[in-house]
Amino acid sequence: MAMTEKELQDILDRYPSKVQKNRKKHILIKDGVLEQQEIEANTRTVPGIMTNRGCAYAGCKGVVVGPLKDMVHIVHGPIGCSYYAWGARRNKARTEEGGDNFINYCFSTDMQESDIVFGGEKKLTAMIDEVVEIFHPKAISISATCPVGLIGDDINAVARTAQEKYGIQVLAFNCEGYKGVSQSAGHHIANNNLMDKVIGNSDLEEAPGKFPINILGEYNIGGDGWEVERMLKEIGYHIVTVMTGDGSWESLRNAHVSELNLVQCHRSINYIAEMLEIKYGTPWLKVNFIGVNSTVETLRNMAKYFDDPGLTQRTEDFIAKELVRVQPQMEQYRKICEGKTAFCFVGGSRGHHYQGLFGELGIDTVLAGYEFAHRDDYEGRVVIPTIKTDADSKNIPELHVEQDERRYRLKISPEKMEALKRSIPLGEYNGMNVEMKDGSIIVDDINHYETEEFIRLLKPDIFASGIKDKYVVQKMGIPAKQLHSYDYSGPYAGFNGAVNFARDVSMAFASPTWNYITPPWKDQPLLDGSMNEGGAH
Numbered sequence: 001m002a003m004t005e006k007e008l009q010d011i012l013d014r015y016p017s018k019v020q021k022n023r024k025k026h027i028l029i030k031d032g033v034l035e036q037q038e039i040e041a042n043t044r045t046v047p048g049i050m051t052n053r054g055c056a057y058a059g060c061k062g063v064v065v066g067p068l069k070d071m072v073h074i075v076h077g078p079i080g081c082s083y084y085a086w087g088a089r090r091n092k093a094r095t096e097e098g099g100d101n102f103i104n105y106c107f108s109t110d111m112q113e114s115d116i117v118f119g120g121e122k123k124l125t126a127m128i129d130e131v132v133e134i135f136h137p138k139a140i141s142i143s144a145t146c147p148v149g150l151i152g153d154d155i156n157a158v159a160r161t162a163q164e165k166y167g168i169q170v171l172a173f174n175c176e177g178y179k180g181v182s183q184s185a186g187h188h189i190a191n192n193n194l195m196d197k198v199i200g201n202s203d204l205e206e207a208p209g210k211f212p213i214n215i216l217g218e219y220n221i222g223g224d225g226w227e228v229e230r231m232l233k234e235i236g237y238h239i240v241t242v243m244t245g246d247g248s249w250e251s252l253r254n255a256h257v258s259e260l261n262l263v264q265c266h267r268s269i270n271y272i273a274e275m276l277e278i279k280y281g282t283p284w285l286k287v288n289f290i291g292v293n294s295t296v297e298t299l300r301n302m303a304k305y306f307d308d309p310g311l312t313q314r315t316e317d318f319i320a321k322e323l324v325r326v327q328p329q330m331e332q333y334r335k336i337c338e339g340k341t342a343f344c345f346v347g348g349s350r351g352h353h354y355q356g357l358f359g360e361l362g363i364d365t366v367l368a369g370y371e372f373a374h375r376d377d378y379e380g381r382v383v384i385p386t387i388k389t390d391a392d393s394k395n396i397p398e399l400h401v402e403q404d405e406r407r408y409r410l411k412i413s414p415e416k417m418e419a420l421k422r423s424i425p426l427g428e429y430n431g432m433n434v435e436m437k438d439g440s441i442i443v444d445d446i447n448h449y450e451t452e453e454f455i456r457l458l459k460p461d462i463f464a465s466g467i468k469d470k471y472v473v474q475k476m477g478i479p480a481k482q483l484h485s486y487d488y489s490g491p492y493a494g495f496n497g498a499v500n501f502a503r504d505v506s507m508a509f510a511s512p513t514w515n516y517i518t519p520p521w522k523d524q525p526l527l528d529g530s531m532n533e534g535g536a537h
Helices: 005-012 017-024 056-065 079-084 113-118 121-135 146-151 155-166 183-197 224-235 266-280 292-306 309-337 350-360 375-379 381-386 414-421 448-458 467-474 494-510 512-516
Strands: 027-029 071-076 139-144 169-173 212-218 238-244 260-263 284-286 341-345 364-369 441-443 462-465 480-482
Touching: 005 017, 005 027, 005 448, 056 071, 056 079, 056 139, 056 169, 056 183, 056 238, 056 266, 071 121, 121 139, 121 155, 139 155, 155 169, 169 183, 183 266, 212 224, 212 266, 224 238, 224 292, 224 309, 224 494, 260 266, 260 292, 266 284, 284 292, 292 309, 292 350, 292 494, 309 494, 341 350, 341 448, 350 364, 350 494, 364 448, 375 381, 441 448, 448 467, 462 467, 462 494, 467 480, 480 494
Parallel strands: 071 139, 139 169, 212 238, 212 260, 260 284, 341 364, 341 462, 364 441, 462 480
Antiparallel strands: 027 441
């Protein structure tokens, strides 16, 4: 069922007037008659509201930097911060025999009260000494948490001293949790540092294979990256580096030799894609490996870019082979899923990408949104010039890159670039608003109260979201598909991933569990009370 403006206003009316005014800017009902519907995003959550967001530290260490497998990642802060950015994300990694893989280790200075009072620099220095002695890494990262910024520990000075002492790269990330409005700020901080200090920091001048690409914004959650790698290698691409799922510091240094950058999660990585284009002349292509149709479209767009007859033929042969294998399976699962509705509220680009996969199963997405989006994630890149820089964004130092005089070169001619832009998303992506149906609800930074109210009114058959609200939704008798780390399943990318996702969603619908659950708001009020006509006593 569709929601009316009056029903939406009834939800907002429960807020105090100031909060109501704020939240109204973050919610809209899609209306295709309007040329553009503006939605507010990337602003601070109203204090007191229960949000699903993470912090800048989580975006930096937990999302972008942490998956680099051959680096030791030290968290300078309380142990809880370290566990939060390590144990909750299933970014898998494997390495060749003899290679370094420190993903399974959790490194923390475990700051205590005495460290807050007297400073933790000596403790951090001692930990670096211990790490080098035991593990002998090629590189180390240091991520700051909130207490570090508050007490003034200079992690940059500690990193410089350690780098001189041991002759290995030691990177300091000033990504204290409060630095931005969400984890998006941490993505930006991480990308700036990696671009400035790591990418291009090698002697390689030419890729060792044909059709060299970088995969950006792929974090190998549940093995997604391995499925993407399987497809691309079979077709004939040479993957220079992945940023950063199952990626490495060693390979990231060579990112400058790629002929094309693939951008999967544009929110976490568009900064670096643009900087790579400015510095080295490498174009970027928006890709989506979530869903059968999106995967087919992406593979064909890549083939169009390289414009090689052999590559194009291998692409079509591969697609034909995979479709024959997976389409019968998808059709079986579609029989179970047909006619269902979904909420899809996930960070990064997943709130948008997964709508296509739901659609292939006959599931209609009636509400969607992001945890930490910017306006362009909703409205498309066309609005970027109109977005005003606010005080929170100014907390993040900007990295201004220029053409590398020695390594910059055009990968394709300007004329061919313009022609390709008319047929494939080269340097471009549409926002979520553009592709959703009229009457759909689009919500930025949805909170606990709004989640319950929208579920009560729209009664979705499945809720795709993150770990923080999963159990709340299940207690309402609705299956929850965890799309931040896929619970214990995956991969969900590519052809094999689409089948895995269809299987898991079908199992959720077929489970009798939900028949035994009655949400509290269906049975009885949470509070009982009465009005005293005589006034307050």
